[in-house]
Amino acid sequence: xxxxxxxxxxxxxxxxxxxxxxxxxxxxxxxxxxxGVRGLVLDGRLxxxxxxxxxxxxxVILGVSRTTVTSAYDALREEGxxxxxxxxxxxxxxxxxxxxxxxxGLAEDRTLIDLACVSPAVPSVFEECxxxxxxxxxxxxxxxxxxxxxxxxxxxxxxxxxxARGAPTVPEQVLVTTGAQNxxxxxxxxxxxxxxxVLVESPTYPHALDGLRRAGARLVPAGVNAGWDPELLxxxxxxxxxxxAYVIPEFQNPTGRLMDDTxxxxxxxxxxxxxxxxxxxxxFTELAVDDVTRPRPLAAHDTDGRxxxxxxxxKVLWGGLRIGWxxxxxxxxRRLAEERETVDLASPVLEQLIVTELLGRxxxxxxxRRSMLRERRTALVEALREDCPGWEFEIPPGGLSxxxxxxxxxxxxxxxxxxxxxxxxxxxxxxxxxxxLDDHLRVPYVLPPDRLREATARLALAQRDADxxxxxxxxxx
Amino acid sequence: xxxxxxxxxxxxxxxxxxxxxxxxxxxxxxxxxxxGVRGLVLDGRLxxxxxxxxxxxxxVILGVSRTTVTSAYDALREEGxxxxxxxxxxxxxxxxxxxxxxxxGLAEDRTLIDLACVSPAVPSVFEECxxxxxxxxxxxxxxxxxxxxxxxxxxxxxxxxxxARGAPTVPEQVLVTTGAQNxxxxxxxxxxxxxxxVLVESPTYPHALDGLRRAGARLVPAGVNAGWDPELLxxxxxxxxxxxAYVIPEFQNPTGRLMDDTxxxxxxxxxxxxxxxxxxxxxFTELAVDDVTRPRPLAAHDTDGRxxxxxxxxKVLWGGLRIGWxxxxxxxxRRLAEERETVDLASPVLEQLIVTELLGRxxxxxxxRRSMLRERRTALVEALREDCPGWEFEIPPGGLSxxxxxxxxxxxxxxxxxxxxxxxxxxxxxxxxxxxLDDHLRVPYVLPPDRLREATARLALAQRDADxxxxxxxxxx
Numbered sequence: 015x016x017x018x019x020x021x022x023x024x025x026x027x028x029x030x031x032x033x034x035x036x037x038x039x040x041x042x043x044x045x046x047x048x049x050g051v052r053g054l055v056l057d058g059r060l061x062x063x064x065x066x067x068x069x070x071x072x073x074v075i076l077g078v079s080r081t082t083v084t085s086a087y088d089a090l091r092e093e094g095x096x097x098x099x100x101x102x103x104x105x106x107x108x109x110x111x112x113x114x115x116x117x118x119g120l121a122e123d124r125t126l127i128d129l130a131c132v133s134p135a136v137p138s139v140f141e142e143c144x145x146x147x148x149x150x151x152x153x154x155x156x157x158x159x160x161x162x163x164x165x166x167x168x169x170x171x172x173x174x175x176x177x178a179r180g181a182p183t184v185p186e187q188v189l190v191t192t193g194a195q196n197x198x199x200x201x202x203x204x205x206x207x208x209x210x211x212v213l214v215e216s217p218t219y220p221h222a223l224d225g226l227r228r229a230g231a232r233l234v235p236a237g238v239n240a241g242w243d244p245e246l247l248x249x250x251x252x253x254x255x256x257x258x259a260y261v262i263p264e265f266q267n268p269t270g271r272l273m274d275d276t277x278x279x280x281x282x283x284x285x286x287x288x289x290x291x292x293x294x295x296x297x298f299t300e301l302a303v304d305d306v307t308r309p310r311p312l313a314a315h316d317t318d319g320r321x322x323x324x325x326x327x328x329k330v331l332w333g334g335l336r337i338g339w340x341x342x343x344x345x346x347x348r349r350l351a352e353e354r355e356t357v358d359l360a361s362p363v364l365e366q367l368i369v370t371e372l373l374g375r376x377x378x379x380x381x382x383r384r385s386m387l388r389e390r391r392t393a394l395v396e397a398l399r400e401d402c403p404g405w406e407f408e409i410p411p412g413g414l415s416x417x418x419x420x421x422x423x424x425x426x427x428x429x430x431x432x433x434x435x436x437x438x439x440x441x442x443x444x445x446x447x448x449x450x451l452d453d454h455l456r457v458p459y460v461l462p463p464d465r466l467r468e469a470t471a472r473l474a475l476a477q478r479d480a481d482x483x484x485x486x487x488x489x490x491x
Numbered sequence: 492x493x494x495x496x497x498x499x500x501x502x503x504x505x506x507x508x509x510x511x512x513x514x515x516x517x518x519x520x521x522x523x524x525x526x527g528v529r530g531l532v533l534d535g536r537l538x539x540x541x542x543x544x545x546x547x548x549x550x551v552i553l554g555v556s557r558t559t560v561t562s563a564y565d566a567l568r569e570e571g572x573x574x575x576x577x578x579x580x581x582x583x584x585x586x587x588x589x590x591x592x593x594x595x596g597l598a599e600d601r602t603l604i605d606l607a608c609v610s611p612a613v614p615s616v617f618e619e620c621x622x623x624x625x626x627x628x629x630x631x632x633x634x635x636x637x638x639x640x641x642x643x644x645x646x647x648x649x650x651x652x653x654x655a656r657g658a659p660t661v662p663e664q665v666l667v668t669t670g671a672q673n674x675x676x677x678x679x680x681x682x683x684x685x686x687x688x689v690l691v692e693s694p695t696y697p698h699a700l701d702g703l704r705r706a707g708a709r710l711v712p713a714g715v716n717a718g719w720d721p722e723l724l725x726x727x728x729x730x731x732x733x734x735x736a737y738v739i740p741e742f743q744n745p746t747g748r749l750m751d752d753t754x755x756x757x758x759x760x761x762x763x764x765x766x767x768x769x770x771x772x773x774x775f776t777e778l779a780v781d782d783v784t785r786p787r788p789l790a791a792h793d794t795d796g797r798x799x800x801x802x803x804x805x806k807v808l809w810g811g812l813r814i815g816w817x818x819x820x821x822x823x824x825r826r827l828a829e830e831r832e833t834v835d836l837a838s839p840v841l842e843q844l845i846v847t848e849l850l851g852r853x854x855x856x857x858x859x860r861r862s863m864l865r866e867r868r869t870a871l872v873e874a875l876r877e878d879c880p881g882w883e884f885e886i887p888p889g890g891l892s893x894x895x896x897x898x899x900x901x902x903x904x905x906x907x908x909x910x911x912x913x914x915x916x917x918x919x920x921x922x923x924x925x926x927x928l929d930d931h932l933r934v935p936y937v938l939p940p941d942r943l944r945e946a947t948a949r950l951a952l953a954q955r956d957a958d959x960x961x962x963x964x965x966x967x968x
Contacts, residue, residue: 062829097822108829133635140632144841148621155617158610159811192669192813196835203705224833228680334636334840336669345574352539352585356701358673358835363811364621365839 024065031075033059043078044085051086052095053430055106056441059449066096066104127469129432130440132267132414132458133333134386137379139372140332147367154367160360162351164190164339168366171373172325172339179299180310181323186344189351192361194297194326194338195221198260200350200357201293201322201340202229205258213250213259215242217417217445217454219267219295222260231258235447238269239417239454244277248284258291263312265298268445268456269417270410275309282315292321297338300330300380302412303387319343327369329414330376330383337361337369387414393463397470402477407457415458423480425455431476437469439476501542508552510536520555521562528563529572530903532583533910533918536926543573543581604946606909607917609744609891609935610810611863614856616849617809624844631844637837639828641667641816645843648850649802649816656776657787658800663821666828669838671774671803671815672698675737677827677834678770678799678817679706682735690727690736692719694894694922694931696744696772699737708735712924715746716894716931721754725761735768740789742775745922745933746894747887752786759792769798774815777807777857779889780864796820804846806891807853807860814838814846864891870940871947878947879954884934892935900957902932908953914946916953 031037033054038046054060066072069087073080087104090096098104154165163169169185176183191197206212208230214223216235226233234254236247251259261281263273285292294312302308313321319342326338340350354360372379391409394416398405404421420428420442429439442454457473459466508514510531515523531537543549546564550557564581567573575581631642640646646662653660668674683689685707691700693712703710711731713724728736738758740750762769771789779785790798796819803815817827831837849856868886871893875882881898897905897919906916919931934950936943 063826108825131635131637133637135634136632141629144625144628148625151621152618154811155613155809157612157811158608159809160608160610192673192839193835195833196669199834221832221836228833332632332636333837334631334634336835336837336839348585349540355698356672356705357676358670358813359698360810360813362669362813362839362842364845365842368841 023061023063025060025067027067027071027075030060030067030072034076037076037078044082044089047076047078047083047086048089048093048095049430051090051106052093053426055095055108056426056429056433059426059443060106062106062108064106066106068103126436126438127461127465127472128438129458129461129469130438132456132460133328134383134414134460136332136334137372137382139375139378143371143375144368146371147364150367150371151364154363159363161190161363162354162360163347164188164361165363165366165370168337168339168370168373171370172341175373175376176311176313176323176341179308179314181313181316181341183313183341184344187341187347189340189342189347189354190361190366191338191340191354192358193336194295194324194328195225196358197324197326197338197340198222198225198293198295200354201324202226202231202258203357204350204353205291206231210257211254213247213254213256213261213290214447215261215266216447217268217442217451217456218260219262220440220444222295223445223447226260233447235450238266238271239419241269241271242273242277244280247277248280251281251284251288251290255288256290258293259285260293260295261312262295262298263309264296265301265410265413267295267298267413268415270413270415272306272411273309278309278312279315282312282321285320286318290320292316293324294321295324297324297326297329298413299325300376301383301387301414302380303384303391304411306411313341319346322346327372330379331369331372335365335369337365387459390459390461390463390466391416394457394459394466394470397467398457398473401470401474414460415456418455418457420453420455420477422453423477424452426452427480428455428473428476431479432472434479435472435475437472437476500538500540502537502544504544504548504552507537507544507549511553514553514555521559521566524553524555524560524563525566525570525572526907528567528583529570530907532572532585533903533906536920537583539583539585541583543583545580603913603915604938604942604949605915606935606938606946607915609933609937610805611860611891611937613809613811614849614859616852616855620848620852621845623848624841627844627848628841631840636840638667638840639831639837640824641665641838642840642843642847645814645816645847645850648847649818652850652853653788653790653800653818656785656791658790658793658818660790660818661821664818664824666817666819666824666831667838667843668815668817668831669835670813671772671801671805672702673835674801674803674815674817675699675702675770675772677831678801679703679708679735680834681827681830682768683708687734688731690724690731690733690738690767691924692738692743693924694745694919694928694933695737696739696774697917697921699772700922700924703737710924712927715743715748716896718746718748719750719754721757724754725757728758728761728765728767732765733767735770736762737770737772738789739772739775740786741773742778742887742890744772744775744890745892747890747892749783749888750786755786755789756792759789759798762797763795767797769793770801771798772801774801774803774806775890776802777853778860778864778891779857780861780868781888783888790818796823799823804849807856808846808849812842812846814842864936867936867938867940867943868893871934871936871943874944874947875934875950878951891937892933895932895934897930897932897954899930900954901929903929904957905932905950905953908956909949911956912949912952914949914953 034050069083073083097107169188173183212231215238236250323341405418407416407418425441429441442451511527546560550560574584646665650660689708692715713727800818804812882895884893884895902918906918919928
């Protein structure tokens with residue numbers, strides 16, 4: 015049987031050899047090659063289902079025997095990082111149950127510390143709100159249960175929060191979606207065609223990059239490691255003739271930074287000028303940790319309906335809810351509601367009722383989140399300074415993570431070593447375009463303080479291993 | 492401001508004139524043209540956001556004055572069926588709040604009878620199951636809430652039902668999705684490229700056609716008005732070199748038919764032979780109304796992993812739940828779980844717990860559904876025979892609707908007339924490809940008997956109006 019799934023990607027021997035950093039330097043060679051490929055798969059530089067070069071070709075380029083490459087592929091196959099089929103070649107894969115680099119994996123193994131995940135558990139009012147929503151549910155169950163635009167109460171509650179934040183909004187401007195990722199998909203489906211330029215921050219949210227790549231967007235990164243540079247951003251918009259810009263102005267993922275009002279105004283004005291649309295991801299908006307002055311939402315700067323705001327219950331309420339929303343012009347909201355019919359028809363009713371209840375308790379919830387995150391952020395900062403001296407980071411005013419620059423160690427190598435020490439990491443490269451940011455690591459402060467202290471101890475061990483393995487050849491640890 | 496949404500479609504004056512059936516024959520001409528365009532929009536032959544020809548061009552082709560076309564466009568704009576922007580032209584649209592032909596619209600107006608909707612209200616054990624799921628929820632809320640493959644308990648429950656139906660299945664073969672439409676999207680994303688031929692039944696589920704069109708599939712219809720013809724189907728598979736076939740073998744939507752075992756075997760064998768994949772939509776599987784012998788699922792005929800089964804809670808449990816699933820080979824399930832990360836990450840946890848509880852009560856639920864649907868089907872059949880003599884239909888063994896052939900009246904015209912009499916209909920054309928099936932109407936028996944009797948009375952009135960308006964020129968009522 016031939017493979018049913020499309021395998022649109024393949025990598026030739028020359029490119030793979032370059033990514034591997036050239037011929038293997040440690041013995042046994044086959045193990046070094048296997049480790050290199052594994053590293054490339056785990057950090058996402060070799061996408062899943064990429065067809066690997068023929069063994070003979072790779073052997074020639076790497077200057078090793080064909081048997082060495084065969085053994086490397088065999089080892090990878092045994093571990094589950096490669097799948098092969100007679101006559102059809104070999105593809106990259108993930109072992110069943112292995113955490114995908116870009117996945118919010120649930121730790122199957124209790125002892126694993128998951129630093130890939132940036133989703134806190136439920137707030138303490140959660141059960142109460144579920145009960146209230148369940149009590150409300152019978153008012154909705156006599157009908158078919160489809161509301162393509164979302165429940166009226168939730169749309170009103172979301173609109174009210176925008177209004178309170180300084181962007182006056184009516185419920186008709188809100189479309190309820192099945193999470194923020196679903197919202198982004200809808201927007202991309204409506205706005206982009208393959209080949210369109212889309213400006214993104216670098217670093218940015220990995221799943222947004224996935225969605226944009228899937229939509230065939232040409233990614234135009236604008237560096238924000240040191241914060242947003244208005245000139246860089248507006249210049250990027252102009253020069254790339256970007257159709258769309260995707261930004262996270264509030265407690266940016268992963269940097270935790272907050273975009274100032276001047277930059278917001280400049281961005282929207284430039285977008286208006288160039289005809290670009292702005293997608294602003296506000297998933298982290300309600301996660302202020304410090305008492306900072308909050309600029310008005312990007313939408314408040316909008317004068318002609320080109321700012322599309324995406325929000326979500328996932329981070330401040332709970333990831334298991336899968337409810338998000340889009341705030342845009344009324345006509346656009348109606349059109350997106352039509353588009354969604356080909357995607358998922360409508361969002362679950364009970365989940366919407368629960369989120370409506372939770373939004374009614376947001377002051378309590380954000381206060382609780384703030385004090386919890388403040389404690390955990392402090393714990394992480396202290397533990398990291400002690401266990402991992404040399405890691406550079408700023409303390410962000412909000413969000414769920416630090417964005418650390420590593421002292422001469424590759425985050426890909428660190429992630430591979432971390433897996434052996436029971437700490438699950440997403441390498442910095444996942445947050446960027448074209449394999450950059452390997453010198454950075456996102457370190458979330460979502461877990462309780464004792465787990466965070468254990469995590470930094472493991473990070474220190476992983477760093478020692480990764481260091482020993484040779485800094486300059488990340489794929490060959 | 493230029494329009495942000497892509498307007499990939501446009502229709503030229505010649506084609507529009509043809510769809511309108513040539514020059515208007517009733518006066519005032521502008522009203523006849525407006526009514527024609529409105530009909531084409533409502534029945535989906537003119538997709539939304541199709542750019543209309545310039546007024547001058549249409550006037551020339553229809554042999555009317557430009558003022559007439561301008562007045563027609565003005566009337567449509569006023570009603571909300573057309574939107575225009577200075578310098579950018581005019582597009583088809585739907586009035587805000589108008590029921591889209593293909594949408595499961597919730598009736599805003601209490602007096603409207605919605606015969607577009609085929610989703611029953613919740614079963615009587617629903618509240619109990621919600622309570623049990625809520626009690627279970629705290630076991631899941633201490634984590635981040637993301638399970639890309641679905642909750643283990645739900646995967647096991649779904650697998651067990653397949654096994655019971657004659658297709659032995661392990662939980663690892665089940666991927667939980669956010670509804671059946673989401674499942675279909677995932678499968679199409681993984682399996683089809685624009686231009687691929689996909690065999691579909693005609694008639695079939697309108698949203699599946701939407702999803703396939705969105706994926707750029709070349710639709711190859713196989714007529715099933717009179718049931719499945721194995722030769723027609725297998726011949727269609729062979730001749731079209733279809734990449735995929737999408738079928739609804741169990742209480743087919745809209746015909747309610749049940750595919751026999753021989754046809755199933757022949758279909759899967761041919762697919763194996765031609766290399767096609769079979770997507771079988773089993774959304775209606777648990778909705779037997781009569782005590783019929785149930786053939787084994789299509790998956791039971793599969794020997795090499797080419798049957799992908801899609802199921803859903805929407806029809807037998809409740810549409811407001813938005814939980815579906817895919818049953819396929821283990822490797823494919825893992826890959827689709829990776830694909831989903833660009834779409835929606837995971838499905839809502841509480842919804843999954845509720846569906847798990849409900850699946851544990853399926854014998855009760857299906858028995859209740861069966862007796863309810865039997866009563867309603869009888870009521871509809873009797874009322875329809877009395878109020879609408881001449882409508883031809885078979886009584887289907889299951890599902891939620893009759894599929895009636897209309898006696899010389901266009902279902903598009905009937906839908907337009909129905910709207911005036913307070914009954915919301917989906918014209919037969921929505922179930923087919925290229926505007927066929929205008930002589931058919933799906934009549935669901937989901938509503939209570941008294942509502943169904945009121946509905947057929949209104950259908951009779953609508954039919955009288957549609958008849959009077961001229962049978963042969965459906966778009967010009």
